[in-house]
Amino acid sequence: MVERLQARGIRFAYAPGQLVLDGVDLDLSRGELVSLVGPNGSGKSTLLRCLAGLAAPLSGTVELDGQSLPSMSPQERALRVAVVPQLLPSLYDVLVEDFVLGGRYARIDRWAGPKASDREALERGLAACDALDCRGRAMSELSGGQRQRVVVARAVAQEAPVLLVDEPTTSLDPEHQVSIFELLARLACDGRIVLVVTHELNLAAQFSAAMAVLHGGKLVARGSVDAMMRSEVLTPVYGERLHFGRMDDGRPFVVPRARLLRRSQG
Amino acid sequence: MTRRDVALALGYGIALGVLAVLSMLLGSSSLDAQQLFGGLGAMLGLAEPLERNAQAIVELRVWRAICTLGVGASLALSGGMIQGMFRNALASPSLIGVTGGASLGAAFAILALGGYAPRLVLEGSGGLEAFAIPFCSFVMALATTALVATIASARGRASVTTLLLVGIAVNMCVAGVFAAIQYLTLEEWEVSRAILAWTFGTLDDRKGLHCATVLLALALATLSIPFVARELDLLKGGEEDAESLGVDVARTKRIALVSASLSASAAVAVAGQIGFVGLVVPHLIRLCGAGSYRRLLWHSLPVGALFLLGADVLQRFLLGDGALQPGVMMSLVGGPFFLFLLIRSRREVSTW
Numbered sequence: 001m002v003e004r005l006q007a008r009g010i011r012f013a014y015a016p017g018q019l020v021l022d023g024v025d026l027d028l029s030r031g032e033l034v035s036l037v038g039p040n041g042s043g044k045s046t047l048l049r050c051l052a053g054l055a056a057p058l059s060g061t062v063e064l065d066g067q068s069l070p071s072m073s074p075q076e077r078a079l080r081v082a083v084v085p086q087l088l089p090s091l092y093d094v095l096v097e098d099f100v101l102g103g104r105y106a107r108i109d110r111w112a113g114p115k116a117s118d119r120e121a122l123e124r125g126l127a128a129c130d131a132l133d134c135r136g137r138a139m140s141e142l143s144g145g146q147r148q149r150v151v152v153a154r155a156v157a158q159e160a161p162v163l164l165v166d167e168p169t170t171s172l173d174p175e176h177q178v179s180i181f182e183l184l185a186r187l188a189c190d191g192r193i194v195l196v197v198t199h200e201l202n203l204a205a206q207f208s209a210a211m212a213v214l215h216g217g218k219l220v221a222r223g224s225v226d227a228m229m230r231s232e233v234l235t236p237v238y239g240e241r242l243h244f245g246r247m248d249d250g251r252p253f254v255v256p257r258a259r260l261l262r263r264s265q266g
Numbered sequence: 267m268t269r270r271d272v273a274l275a276l277g278y279g280i281a282l283g284v285l286a287v288l289s290m291l292l293g294s295s296s297l298d299a300q301q302l303f304g305g306l307g308a309m310l311g312l313a314e315p316l317e318r319n320a321q322a323i324v325e326l327r328v329w330r331a332i333c334t335l336g337v338g339a340s341l342a343l344s345g346g347m348i349q350g351m352f353r354n355a356l357a358s359p360s361l362i363g364v365t366g367g368a369s370l371g372a373a374f375a376i377l378a379l380g381g382y383a384p385r386l387v388l389e390g391s392g393g394l395e396a397f398a399i400p401f402c403s404f405v406m407a408l409a410t411t412a413l414v415a416t417i418a419s420a421r422g423r424a425s426v427t428t429l430l431l432v433g434i435a436v437n438m439c440v441a442g443v444f445a446a447i448q449y450l451t452l453e454e455w456e457v458s459r460a461i462l463a464w465t466f467g468t469l470d471d472r473k474g475l476h477c478a479t480v481l482l483a484l485a486l487a488t489l490s491i492p493f494v495a496r497e498l499d500l501l502k503g504g505e506e507d508a509e510s511l512g513v514d515v516a517r518t519k520r521i522a523l524v525s526a527s528l529s530a531s532a533a534v535a536v537a538g539q540i541g542f543v544g545l546v547v548p549h550l551i552r553l554c555g556a557g558s559y560r561r562l563l564w565h566s567l568p569v570g571a572l573f574l575l576g577a578d579v580l581q582r583f584l585l586g587d588g589a590l591q592p593g594v595m596m597s598l599v600g601g602p603f604f605l606f607l608l609i610r611s612r613r614e615v616s617t618w
Contacts, residue, residue, distance in 0.1 A: 054506050078512030085510070088503045089353075093557030102500050106512030110492060158511070 002065055002080065002161035003030050005193050010050050010060035012043075020046045021057065022217040028195055030161070033188035035204030036197045038214035039238060044197040045086065047214065048164050051195065053077045064162065078106035082155035086166040086197075091139035096150050099139055100125055103158035125157030126150075129183060145176040152183060163187060165196040169203065181207040202253045205229050213237055229254060278568035282335065285572065289334065289579045290327040297323060326471065333472040334578055334592075335571040336480035337533040338543055342570020343487055344530035345544025346551075346563050350498030351522045352426050355552070358545040359530035362433045362523070363410035366440035368534040369465060371406025373447045375399040376460045397475060399464070400535040404479065407531035410440060415523055426505075426519075467538030467593030469578065476536045483532035484567075487525040491563045494522045498559040539593045540574070542600025547573050549607055 005028040012021040020043045028034055038044050049055035051062055053069040062069045064080055072080075082103065091099065101108075103125065104118040114122075126132045129149040134142055142150060148168060155163055165184060169177040177200060185207045188194040198204050204211055204225075211228040213221040215237045221228060228234070229252035231244055243257040290302055297320070305324025307313030315321045344359045352361070360366065375398045414436050418429040451457040497518040500508040505515045530544065547570045551562050574592070581595045590598070 049506075052510055054510055074509050074514050075512040078510065081510070083507075083510040085503075085507050088507060091502055093552060094499070094502060095558075098499065098558060102503075102511055105496065105500060108496075110496070 001030070001191070002193065004028070004065055005051065005162055005195075006061075006063045007047075007051060008061045008063075010047065010062070011058045012046055012050055012055060013058060014046075020217050021050065024060070024214070024217070024219045026051075026212060026219060026222070028162075028193045030191055030193055031188060032209040033185050033194045033196065033207060035208040035211045036195055036214060037199070037201060037204055037211060042214045042237075043217045044214050045166055048083075048166050048195065048197050052081050052083045052164050054083070075106045078158065078160065080160050081162040081164060082158040082160040084152055084155045084163070084165040084168055086170070088151065094139045096126075096131075096134045096137050096139060096142070097122065099150065100135075100154045100157050103154040103156075106158075121157040121159055125153040125155075128156050128187075129153040130179070144171050145173070148172060148176070148180060149183075152180065156187065161191075162193045163195070165194065167197055167199065169198065169200055177203055201229070201234075205252055205254075226252065278572070281572055282568060282575070285575045285579055286331045286335065289331045289575055289582075290324075292579060292582045293323070293327060295323055297327070302327075329472045329474060329477055330469055331575070332477045333480060333536060334469050334575045336477060336484055337469070337537045337540065338547075338570040338572070338574030339567045340480055340484045340487065340529040340533035340570070341540065341543040342547035342566040342573065343484070343491075343563060344526040344533070345570075346548040346559065346566040347487075347494065347498070347522045347526040348544070349548055350494070350501065350559050350563075351519055351526070352430065353501060353504075355549065356545070357430075358542075359526055359534075360437070360544075361430065362527060363414045363436050363440065364407045364527055364530045365534055365539055366437045366444070367410025368403040368407040368531060369444050369539065370410070370440050370447075371403035371535070372399050372464045372538070373444055373461050374406070375402035376457055376464065377447065377451070380457060400476060400479065404531050404535035407534055408527060410436060411523070411527035411531070463591075464538050465593065466591035467540045467596075469537055469592050472536065480532050480536050483529045487529035488567065490521050490525040494518055494525070495560040495563050498522065498563075537592065540596050542596045542604065543570055543574055546600055546603055546607075 007024060007026045010021050010024040010026075011019060013019050024043075024047055026047070036044050036047065046055060050057050050060075051069075053062065053072065056070055069077060069081065100122050101114055101118065104114065104121060108114050108118055123132075126135055129152050131146060131149040131153050134146050134150055139147065139150070152165070152168065155165075163184075168180045168184070172180065181196075181200075181203045184194055184196055188209070196204070196208075205228075208225060210223060211221075211225055212219060213228060213233060220237065221233045229244070231242070234242055234244075234254065241257050241259075243255050245253050245255070247253055287299075287302070291297060291299065301316060301320055302324060304313055305316050305321050306328065308315040308321060309325060309328060316324065341359065344364075345357075348359055348361065349355050349357045351357075379398060414429065414433050417436070418425075418432040448458065448461055451461065497508065497513045497515075500511055500513050501515070501518070508518075509515050534540070547566055548562060550573070551565045551569055556562050556565050574596075577595055577599055578592060581590060
């Protein structure tokens, strides 16, 4: 059982001299849903790619219970870390079933093909994401909500102890947004390490055990939801336009406040 | 293998057999079925050879049919792999320099030999030129793709976009040299005619060694299918996505590139420029519902063979002795077909 994913001193640049991540430390533990928030361009997705071993940092380490992730082969990594990507192409001739079985690639023998255990993982993944009704269809036929559930189902079928999720709720309606976050929280409760990159501060606040705030390539704050959903933490990061409040059960929320426009008299 | 696969394999086998026999019976000198099978038996050492002339005709036609099958299958498989690697259904082996390199190699060989007429290589005159030209174009095709791959991967990992751009640039250079050779030899009738004839492609006068070259390269490429098919399917979601699932992306691209260029180079070297087979056949298979590379790559072997052999039989049946060369015929059939595909899949093209 994997207990801890540890990143230390991650520095990353796409072009020389332009650091996207500048010395990020992050600890993730089993059973916790952690949300990584921050404005556009703060380096969230890049950090996720580094944690997944998909991007090689200039310096710093990513270790899973003391084992270095970047030095593993793709197959070894895939057994440990599942990624839900933000964007996938339309995949117009890919069946949902084949797509989800793709999550089993690292476990399926090249010559023997999928075994019963892989079929079961496929079923479990689709069932966990409430997507069993999609299984016979092509990926391109799915609605945005169904598609997102199927992409998460693939990561579930991968049965990796670490789940890294990049903006899973873009283009989803509120109902589906909540259901995706519920699912991620449940997956964390089952004993996984789950990190979700998101712009949905309020969903993150309601479902996460902890939040981490990235700004300008640095991790500026990390802590409980109550400690993070404060003006002292978020205003320096997102600017002055945030309005902070409490729901009737006392949980914090934040909404962007529009400046009132005065109609010009003419 | 399911029962459906067995039935399909059987169907492919029968169709290939029938077309191959038809193709061997068609030709400028008449040959009946009895002579054909007698001559075939003699080639296999089962019967007495026919009289010299008839036996020679049978042998030529057998090699021609085998060569056509091998070339069709090679180009189709190579096209399927290249499309998978480029994640683009409009890619074909010529993108990475196979065709351009082969043309240049053939032109060099023709220059060195001082001319070559495609119909003069019947028995007796055989020998050097029959093999020098395919050999040179094979080597040049491989060298060109190797050059494209090396330049594209000069800074670590080769991105598919870089590979595409380098391919275009190298193709342009190669085409320039080829055009220069054509222009400079314009006055030398034998040479310029031979170069021009080569660009049309030919399936006539093929010999055992030609077939062996194509089939050997095809066999090697076929052996690589199990090592790339599932990987190419996962690459549809992008390289990073595939890697996160455990695919060794660099290795997959390397194997696909080597297999595809090997089989396509051998095919083009032996038969000349035959466009569209590599582009169209994978599409045909997709249209029939086998969109996953685990199925597509296997199907591309018999479908590619049937496509080229079928088109060849059809045009020889329709045009008789005035038959066009395969390159011309493929462009005439393939061009409109490709346009049809483009119009049909306009949505995908617009998201290129």
